[in-house]
Amino acid sequence: MQSITGYHVYTQNSSLKEYYQINLLVQLASILFWKQNYGPLKLYTDPQSLKILQEYNLDVLYDDINVDFLDSVHSPEYRKKYWSFPKLYLSKHLISLNEKFVILDTDLFISERLNLDLDNDIIGYHRESYDLNCKYNTYISPSTWIPELDLTKYNWEALPINTAFLYVNNTKESKKLINKWVDLSLKYREITKHGPILPNNADTIFFEQRFLASLIEFYNTKVSTIFPNVYEAHNATFDPTDPYFKLGYEWKPPLDSLEYSSYLCEVCKHVWGMKSLYHFKEIRELVLNMTFYNLYSIFNQIQLEDNFNKLVTECNQIYTSNN
Numbered sequence: 001m002q003s004i005t006g007y008h009v010y011t012q013n014s015s016l017k018e019y020y021q022i023n024l025l026v027q028l029a030s031i032l033f034w035k036q037n038y039g040p041l042k043l044y045t046d047p048q049s050l051k052i053l054q055e056y057n058l059d060v061l062y063d064d065i066n067v068d069f070l071d072s073v074h075s076p077e078y079r080k081k082y083w084s085f086p087k088l089y090l091s092k093h094l095i096s097l098n099e100k101f102v103i104l105d106t107d108l109f110i111s112e113r114l115n116l117d118l119d120n121d122i123i124g125y126h127r128e129s130y131d132l133n134c135k136y137n138t139y140i141s142p143s144t145w146i147p148e149l150d151l152t153k154y155n156w157e158a159l160p161i162n163t164a165f166l167y168v169n170n171t172k173e174s175k176k177l178i179n180k181w182v183d184l185s186l187k188y189r190e191i192t193k194h195g196p197i198l199p200n201n202a203d204t205i206f207f208e209q210r211f212l213a214s215l216i217e218f219y220n221t222k223v224s225t226i227f228p229n230v231y232e233a234h235n236a237t238f239d240p241t242d243p244y245f246k247l248g249y250e251w252k253p254p255l256d257s258l259e260y261s262s263y264l265c266e267v268c269k270h271v272w273g274m275k276s277l278y279h280f281k282e283i284r285e286l287v288l289n290m291t292f293y294n295l296y297s298i299f300n301q302i303q304l305e306d307n308f309n310k311l312v313t314e315c316n317q318i319y320t321s322n323n
Contacts, residue, residue, distance in 0.1 A: 002118065003039030004167070006102045007094065008062070009086045010045045011070060012052065013079040019278040021314045024056055025291050026271055028308060029109040031061045032299060037113040038102070040064075044090055046071050056311040069093065081197045082189060084204040087163065092182040095168060095175045105164040107271040111294050114267070116167070117224060121174035122216065123167035125270070126227035127159040128209065129252070134234035138200045139210055145188045145203075155217045160210040160233075164270050165226055177219045181212050226268065229253060229261050269294065281323070288319050 008030070034041045040063040045053070047067050053059045073089045087103055094101050100118065108125075116123060130139040142156055168174050185207040197203065216223050235250040255261045269290055277283045292315075295304060305312050 004100060004102055004118075006034045006038055006041045006104050007090060008041060008043045008045075008104060008106050009070070009090060010043060010049050010053065010106055011074070011079075011083075011086055012049045013083050016052070017278075019284060019318055021056075021311060021318060022278060022284060022287055022291075023107060023271070023275060024052075024058065024311055025295075025315050026109065026269075026287065027106040028058060028061075028311065029111075029269075029291050029295050030104060030106055031058065032295070033109045033111050034104060035061070035063075036298070037110065041104075042066070044070055044086070057308055058311075078189070078193065081193070082204045082207070083201075084208045085185075085189070087166070087208060088182045088185055091166070091168060091178050095170075095178050098170055100170050101168055103163070103166045103168075105270070107275060108164045108269065109291075109294070110165075110268050111298065112267040114226065114264075116226070118167070118169065119222075120167070120224045121169045121171050121221045122161075122177065122223040123165070124161035124163055124223070124225045125165040126162050126225045126229060126231050127213075128162055128231045128233045129159055130232075131234040136200075137234040138202055138205055139233065140198070140202055140206075142206070142210070142214075144195075144198070145192045145206060147188075147191065153218075154211075154214040156214055158213040158217060159230060160205075161213045161216075161223070161225065162231065163208055163212065164272065173219065173221050177215060177221045180219060181215055184215075185211060227261065227264055228258065229255060284318060288315055 008027070010027070031041055041061075042064040043053075043059075043062040044066045050059060050065065050067055059065060070086050070089070074086050078085060090103060094103075128139075130137050132140065139160060142154075143151060146154070168178060188211075189207065192203075215221075229251045232250045232252055251261075253261075255265050271287055274283050274287055278287075295301075
């Protein structure tokens, strides 16, 4: 089995929100499953964020922890509007090491080793579509960030790529793409940094996902995604009070229409938008059930409860709470 070094980025740019322990439980699953199926997992964080992981004993699981790099590049003035930029900074840093790598979001765990074509220059999690006229739409006009003279340089027809999973190969093409992606994103971010913070994380997601996709064809990059389905971001709602609430309905084709997609749904678990909806008991129970089930199906329950007693106890208290 070919080993792939994975990387987590963990930064808390604001105070911890209620039920944050659920996210730490998902992060525990992300760590354990990656190390079991793929190889080493390393962490880039900052001293204050590291203290949170140390409180719950998660820090001991990482093969290496770097607390200096992000503080040196991710200025506080950008952390609220462009909170996902540490992923960009880290991508550019890691390609200088001349190794293949994956940057994996801490709210994503993959319980089995997938059959990925590692000859690709880039592998993302999935493609996304959007509708500029929809109120749920995350993606707005590129002219919000890109000067008019530069707009025609890039391919805006390319569907954005979700980078919850970002594999980067050690190729000339992938290195050129990542360097251009990061350098240009920083350039355009600087031009627009004083504008208002847009809803639905539109500022940071534009650069992280849509701008990346727009550059791939331009730089002749060989790309694929884990999911063959397209996530219709403008149709997504995790609100269980919404009459149209149904997890999975926002994919095209539907996830259950393809055998491989159904399999991926079983082994790939990404919390993403549900993190902002823990005030709904149904959502909390859904994420906790999903995570505990996967952990206890593979790893020794007694050992998990011994080694991560504080985290498991607090998550169980959240689950049984009537709030």
